[in-house]
Amino acid sequence: MIEEAVNDDEQDDELFEHHRIVADPKQSLVRLDKFLMDRLPNVTRTKIQGGIEEGFIRVNDKIVKSNYRVRPADIITVSLPQPPRDTDVKPENIPLNIVYEDAYLMIINKPAGMVVHPAYQNWSGTLVNALAYHFESLPEMPGNTGRPGLVHRIDKDTSGLLVIAKDEDTLTGLAKQFFDHTIERTYNAIVWGIPDPPSGTIDKNVGRSLKDRRVTTVFPNGDMGRHAITHYELLQDLRYVSLVQCKLETGRTHQIRAHMKYLGHPLFNDAMYGGDQILKGTTFSKYKQFVENCFKALPRQALHAKTLGFVHPKTKEWMQFECPLPDDINDVLARWDNYVKYN
Template identity: 60%
Template sequence: MSMLPDDEIEEDELELYEHYRFLVDKGQSPIRIDKFLTEKVALATRNRVQLAIDAGSIQVNGKNTKGSYKIKPGDDIRVLFEKPRRETEVLAEDIDLDIIFEDQYLMVVNKPAGMVVHPAQGNWTGTLVNGLVYHFQNLPEMKGNVGRPGLVHRIDKDTSGLLVIAKSEEAMTHLAAQFFHHTIDRTYLALVWGEPEGESGTITGNVGRSAKDRKVMDVFVDGSQGKHAVTHWKVIERLRYVTLVQCNLETGRTHQIRAHMKFIGHPLFNDAMYGGDKIRKGTQFAKYKTFIQNCFDLIPRQALHAKSLGFIHPVTKEKLYFEAPLPPDFGGVLDKWRSYVIYE
């Protein structure tokens, strides 16, 4: 499967703007087009794809299609909308920010779970960056990172916790260098399924996009794909069928903790993308299943929190260290497990 460049759009087709275009590989097996696009387009869902099909926004070989259509090798699939793709525009929005620390050079923000860090396809508003550009003027941008002012790193939408934001070019340069050289101290708390062997360990294995689903990251221990990734973990609290662990990142790859913990057989609690939204350990009793569902309802996301952040101030050279308390959903689910362990 290959993505075709935008400059191959025909002149007489510019009434609609092309957002994606796929030329189906010769070896592609026949699958429904809605399933194909859900796997290939980030943030797409079956419902969104079907709505686009119903609106005539998805064409196969120049013609409108149906969700039940099964793609064939050689098919030319195009996703077209009335408005062009927004790549760099950032709308300022009055969004409350939980600022832990701020001076003229940088700030540290405690991001709530559910907030996307920066605008992208499917999430152009309501992001942390939309709030940043409302409250702060002339935030710097990293080269090649246009549309993401102030950012030197990010965490997943459904991960809560700390981010450092650069307010000046000097701060951005120095902070980016610390991330590049892996001298930033980052500690996460994760609730994982099962009981890891031993009290601590290190997971080393390249992290890269899955060939089956581009939204998911796989671990390639042979180094054949992906980027070098190292996660150090240690047990904080054992709660029978789940364990609270601390993870320290030596590198910072997309979904690194989520992919690494799944790789060693301990996916994060209620992490739907990595299989943690199913009962992985425990009994088959109805009472236990109800208990787990109540826990899932309490924390409807992966149980991952960016607890602490430490770095050298880019101007004063002072060593700074910050911590963010567990949010209510994470703390609440821990309390439920503690009660379960005591009374069951």
């Protein structure tokens, strides 16, 4: 149940590189699965073929088939969803924006650019490293080992609210609410275009893309992926872009980003989902320069976890939190508002 909750939110679902093999300059042409049989100890050919089919094994960062013939200087990478090694979390004195804290839990307003937990290429400087330092000064409590309990996550370039449990009972209680989808979460996002109708519900399965497992895609027929529901509402019409509120009923990986793209409105400057291109507007060079300046002012997907509501596992009281939009999103909204007024 806890595993479901922790992995069940609008977070990055990255692949972590475990092996990188560079073919010899004089490498003879040989099938990829056979090539790897000699280089990956204790791995069967069946598992290698399965990894190739799933997209975990790539050649020159491209998905290939098992019968691909390795060529000289080819770069073969084996990447998996989990990090290649476990690492003790090192406490780091990193400032935290703590919205609320009591003896059982805390609410954090995570800035964009901060990775939530240590992983491949990000073993330090994460929210968990900061929490570990913070928890060192806390009194010992039953079930508190000095390490925070992540109940859910948001991805590196999404800002906003996260709840952290301080003991096992609180962790379990919060995790059950995530599992039962009784947690209330709303996000604000700048998207390309104006949704029509201005409010609605996207009830479409989402799952890893069959072409690129780093990306979440919508399976409209419901034959693949996991059930996902996003309620959206237009908040501000800015002609070429708009500010929308997305309320999660479920919280799958990249759910909002995938659902809004499916609706025809990718998040502004969301490189993974095509929002870093000019998708609406004119062909004038002045407009293109304006959009490029907005991209520079907001160098990430325009997504912010704005509200969070749940029943406190100990007091049984309803807790509701809200944090304002960060400066980078407010700045770009002001730029667009000014642009549409005078152009």
